[in-house]
Amino acid sequence: MIINPTYTRKQYGSTVIISGLLLSVLLSVVYILFYKRLYLTHSYIFSIIYLIPIVWLSATVAFFKMKFVWGEFTYWQAFLMSIATGSIGSVLFSVAIFILFYFNLLHTKISLFENGAMLRHLFSPQATALSMLLINLILTLIYSLILSIFVRKKQE
Numbered sequence: 001m002i003i004n005p006t007y008t009r010k011q012y013g014s015t016v017i018i019s020g021l022l023l024s025v026l027l028s029v030v031y032i033l034f035y036k037r038l039y040l041t042h043s044y045i046f047s048i049i050y051l052i053p054i055v056w057l058s059a060t061v062a063f064f065k066m067k068f069v070w071g072e073f074t075y076w077q078a079f080l081m082s083i084a085t086g087s088i089g090s091v092l093f094s095v096a097i098f099i100l101f102y103f104n105l106l107h108t109k110i111s112l113f114e115n116g117a118m119l120r121h122l123f124s125p126q127a128t129a130l131s132m133l134l135i136n137l138i139l140t141l142i143y144s145l146i147l148s149i150f151v152r153k154k155q156e
Contacts, residue, residue, distance in 0.1 A: 007064070012068075019085045020084070020087070021089075022056075023053065023060075023093075027049065027052055027136075028096040030052060031049055034046050036106070053086055053089065053136065053139060053140060056089070057085055057144065057147055060085055061082055061147060065151060073152055075149065076148075078147065078148040079148040082148060083144040086136070086140030086144060089136075094129045094132050094136070097129045098125050098129035101125035101128055
């Protein structure tokens with residue numbers, strides 16, 4: 001008799017939460033390193049920060065699929081896993097960005113005092129964190145839609 005084990009809600013939820021936390025830590029560390037070492041006005045290497053989530057989401061879903069899924073893994077289940085993981089990571093990353101800029105652990109590279117009040121407002125910690133949140137949530141949605149197509153697994 002062949003038993004097909006499949007995942008539980010606890011495994012699904014814990015994978016999403018742990019992976020989201022690790023994603024935010026990874027994004028924060030890479031952002032700090034790039035910001036302190038590689039920040040140039042026209043640096044394309046700094047754009048790697050936007051590709052990290054798709055690699056992490058792919059690894060998370062692939063790990064979960066190999067470790068816990070022996071039955072059917074639908075498009076919707078893969079999409080929800082990747083969107084939840086990416087959203088948790090994006091929110092926590094934005095909070096980290098806000099804290100880093102608010103407490104001056106990272107300093108703005110643009111001379112704000114020469115350029116006026118509007119630019120100072122656009123580069124405030126709140127605006128920077130909100131823009132990173134919106135960018136990462138939109139990218140998470142796009143990445144989740146694409147990723148879910150490739151990871152679904154139908155019952156044989």
